[in-house]
Amino acid sequence: MPASPIVNRRIVLAARPQGEPTAANFRLEEVPLPLPGPGQVLLRNRMLSLDPYMRGRMDEGRSYAPPVALGEVMEGRTVAEVLESHHPGFARGDWVFAPAGGWQTHAIVDGGTLNRKLDPNGQPPPSTALGVHGMPGFTAYAGLREIGRPQAGETLVVAAASGPVGATVAQLAKLQGLRVVAIAGGPEKVRYLREELQVDAALDHRSGDFAERLRAAVPDGIDVYFENVGGKVFDAVLPLLNDFARIPVCGTIATYNARGEVRPGPDRLPDFLSQILRQRLTVRGFIQRDFVRLYPEFLREMGQWLREGRIRYREDVVEGLENAPQGLIGLLRGDNFGKRLVRLDD
Amino acid sequence: MPASPIVNRRIVLAARPQGEPTAANFRLEEVPLPLPGPGQVLLRNRMLSLDPYMRGRMDEGRSYAPPVALGEVMEGRTVAEVLESHHPGFARGDWVFAPAGGWQTHAIVDGGTLNRKLDPNGQPPPSTALGVHGMPGFTAYAGLREIGRPQAGETLVVAAASGPVGATVAQLAKLQGLRVVAIAGGPEKVRYLREELQVDAALDHRSGDFAERLRAAVPDGIDVYFENVGGKVFDAVLPLLNDFARIPVCGTIATYNARGEVRPGPDRLPDFLSQILRQRLTVRGFIQRDFVRLYPEFLREMGQWLREGRIRYREDVVEGLENAPQGLIGLLRGDNFGKRLVRLDD
Numbered sequence: 001m002p003a004s005p006i007v008n009r010r011i012v013l014a015a016r017p018q019g020e021p022t023a024a025n026f027r028l029e030e031v032p033l034p035l036p037g038p039g040q041v042l043l044r045n046r047m048l049s050l051d052p053y054m055r056g057r058m059d060e061g062r063s064y065a066p067p068v069a070l071g072e073v074m075e076g077r078t079v080a081e082v083l084e085s086h087h088p089g090f091a092r093g094d095w096v097f098a099p100a101g102g103w104q105t106h107a108i109v110d111g112g113t114l115n116r117k118l119d120p121n122g123q124p125p126p127s128t129a130l131g132v133h134g135m136p137g138f139t140a141y142a143g144l145r146e147i148g149r150p151q152a153g154e155t156l157v158v159a160a161a162s163g164p165v166g167a168t169v170a171q172l173a174k175l176q177g178l179r180v181v182a183i184a185g186g187p188e189k190v191r192y193l194r195e196e197l198q199v200d201a202a203l204d205h206r207s208g209d210f211a212e213r214l215r216a217a218v219p220d221g222i223d224v225y226f227e228n229v230g231g232k233v234f235d236a237v238l239p240l241l242n243d244f245a246r247i248p249v250c251g252t253i254a255t256y257n258a259r260g261e262v263r264p265g266p267d268r269l270p271d272f273l274s275q276i277l278r279q280r281l282t283v284r285g286f287i288q289r290d291f292v293r294l295y296p297e298f299l300r301e302m303g304q305w306l307r308e309g310r311i312r313y314r315e316d317v318v319e320g321l322e323n324a325p326q327g328l329i330g331l332l333r334g335d336n337f338g339k340r341l342v343r344l345d346d
Numbered sequence: 347m348p349a350s351p352i353v354n355r356r357i358v359l360a361a362r363p364q365g366e367p368t369a370a371n372f373r374l375e376e377v378p379l380p381l382p383g384p385g386q387v388l389l390r391n392r393m394l395s396l397d398p399y400m401r402g403r404m405d406e407g408r409s410y411a412p413p414v415a416l417g418e419v420m421e422g423r424t425v426a427e428v429l430e431s432h433h434p435g436f437a438r439g440d441w442v443f444a445p446a447g448g449w450q451t452h453a454i455v456d457g458g459t460l461n462r463k464l465d466p467n468g469q470p471p472p473s474t475a476l477g478v479h480g481m482p483g484f485t486a487y488a489g490l491r492e493i494g495r496p497q498a499g500e501t502l503v504v505a506a507a508s509g510p511v512g513a514t515v516a517q518l519a520k521l522q523g524l525r526v527v528a529i530a531g532g533p534e535k536v537r538y539l540r541e542e543l544q545v546d547a548a549l550d551h552r553s554g555d556f557a558e559r560l561r562a563a564v565p566d567g568i569d570v571y572f573e574n575v576g577g578k579v580f581d582a583v584l585p586l587l588n589d590f591a592r593i594p595v596c597g598t599i600a601t602y603n604a605r606g607e608v609r610p611g612p613d614r615l616p617d618f619l620s621q622i623l624r625q626r627l628t629v630r631g632f633i634q635r636d637f638v639r640l641y642p643e644f645l646r647e648m649g650q651w652l653r654e655g656r657i658r659y660r661e662d663v664v665e666g667l668e669n670a671p672q673g674l675i676g677l678l679r680g681d682n683f684g685k686r687l688v689r690l691d692d
Contacts, residue, residue: 265611
């Protein structure tokens with residue numbers, strides 16, 4: 001097969017991390033691209049999404065998706081432009097959402113894996129297909145609707161609330177008439193939550209009296225805790241839950257780097273089970289694709305809310321593929337302020 | 347008000363237990379009964395139900411029902427005969443299910459609290475209103491149906507399986523075409539599960555290699571774990587759960603005597619949350635009255651299954667009110683073999 005003239009720059013998994021990932025876990029490579037075969041499409045990736053779930057893909061072992069193999073391109077969703085198409089559904093110049101675009105400048109994918117064209121000048125803009133109008137937004141929408149089951153007048157708590165999942169949860173719950181307490185790290189994010197997203201209370205989890213502030217912010221207790229961080233926020237939420245509270249669990253980012261680590265006692269698991277019984281709690285894990293049947297409705301509704309300005313979003317853009325590893329490492333520490341993306345323009 | 351000639355023998359809560367209850371936590375009293383007032387009914391309790399939830403009522407503090415006050419009659423459901431009625435719905439000689447009959451020979455209750463007459467010679471017999479055809483059976487029925495959501499071909503695990511909840515869960519799941527692994531303590535109970543209830547595998551949780559035996563008994567993993575004991579059975583189940591497994595939590599009897607006790611580490615709660623996410627588990631606490639809308643259907647269906655012999659049950663009868671405290675203490679240790687009742691005949 002003759003080589004195409006294009007050189008693909010890509011980042012592969014060089015080694016599995018122990019705890020926090022480091023730069024040494026990644027390797028930047030330049031490799032010539034083969035030509036796309038029948039039914040395939042050659043993509044120029046424009047934007048790469050960085051997401052907490054990627055930490056899980058770097059580990060071996062059982063999870064909801066297989067790990068990235070050593071030496072393979074890191075997985076990631078992209079917004080991409082079609083450079084060459086051997087598939088009847090796509091033409092050069094089309095913009096698409098590429099579920100398996102990967103951490104690379106170019107990708108060759110089967111046209112059948114691309115089911116969403118994007119308008120490069122549309123509203124909402126194409127980058128939202130990686131955030132509020134894509135997987136993170138849908139995670140918020142589906143988890144809240146199917147597990148959180150919010151009722152007007154109830155109280156919802158969500159952490160990582162300046163990130164794309166948390167911010168969408170907070171705003172959807174406000175639209176539905178809930179009291180919303182949103183948590184983030186640092187005064188700038190807290191100000192954003194209060195002033196831009198207009199939640200009822202915004203709290204900094206780094207403040208020394210965080211647990212007391214949370215208690216004061218939920219005078220009627222907590223009916224829905226949307227769990228996307230774990231760790232000390234979860235610990236502070238537990239004693240404040242109301243009977244019949246719902247806990248959709250879509251992430252425990254605080255523990256992603258600590259898998260397999262042995263934590264000091266006491267063992268709180270038996271008391272948690274006992275609390276689940278006494279308070280008739282529902283704790284349910286999910287990932288967004290479990291609710292894929294709702295996706296068309298989500299795209300339609302969220303597109304409308306975004307155009308109307310009823311749902312707002314914020315993007316945090318890292319420039320250049322070579323900075324993607326640091327972008328992910330920082331994301332896992334919570335240093336993003338909004339949906340973290342990597343711009344892959346030349 | 348003139349005293350009635352009847353002396354009521356009753357057992358009151360004398361002191362709150364520390365850990366396991368002892369005889370000193372109870373006191374037998376004899377008190378003259380007042381006459382029933384307008385709308386009231388004087389009952390002669392015939393059978394008293396002993397149930398694990400009673401341990402919770404002996405503690406102060408937050409639970410799904412208020413505690414029994416010191417000096418008050420211990421709560422309990424009874425099957426009773428009407429001695430005297432000032433309520434139009436009942437006449438002397440009627441048999442009834444008394445939700446608040448209590449640990450006593452007699453009770454005066456509002457007729458409006460009695461909504462189920464029993465046939466003393468009927469099939470199923472009236473004592474089943476305290477077990478398989480009452481609260482424990484309904485706990486099994488509702489939790490399995492609403493949370494367990496069993497599908498034919500799946501695998502279900504249940505412990506305390508010779509008791510009224512566990513035995514009913516096991517048999518209902520068999521009727522629905524599941525592979526059923528039932529757990530109990532001691533060879534006699536295990537033989538009963540295998541030979542009488544005809545489960546697919548029956549295991550003794552006291553055997554030293556219990557966890558390995560459980561693993562071998564669930565070659566396709568566990569889809570439903572009906573949690574009614576907690577402790578080491580739960581620990582052995584955790585690594586064997588399938589993705590999307592459901593865990594209805596109706597009791598954690600292994601920890602009832604240990605509330606507030608600090609357990610040695612490691613702290614397994616963060617890993618449990620992570621597992622809930624990775625495997626998309628549903629963990630939900632309930633008590634049977636949360637599903638009260640299903641009760642009429644339960645009474646009809648279960649009555650039919652019992653008459654047809656499709657659901658079997660076993661009773662473990664303690665003789666005499668004075669033996670009720672030891673009956674409960676033993677129940678919490680798992681020394682009952684079937685539904686524990688106290689016969690209150692003269």
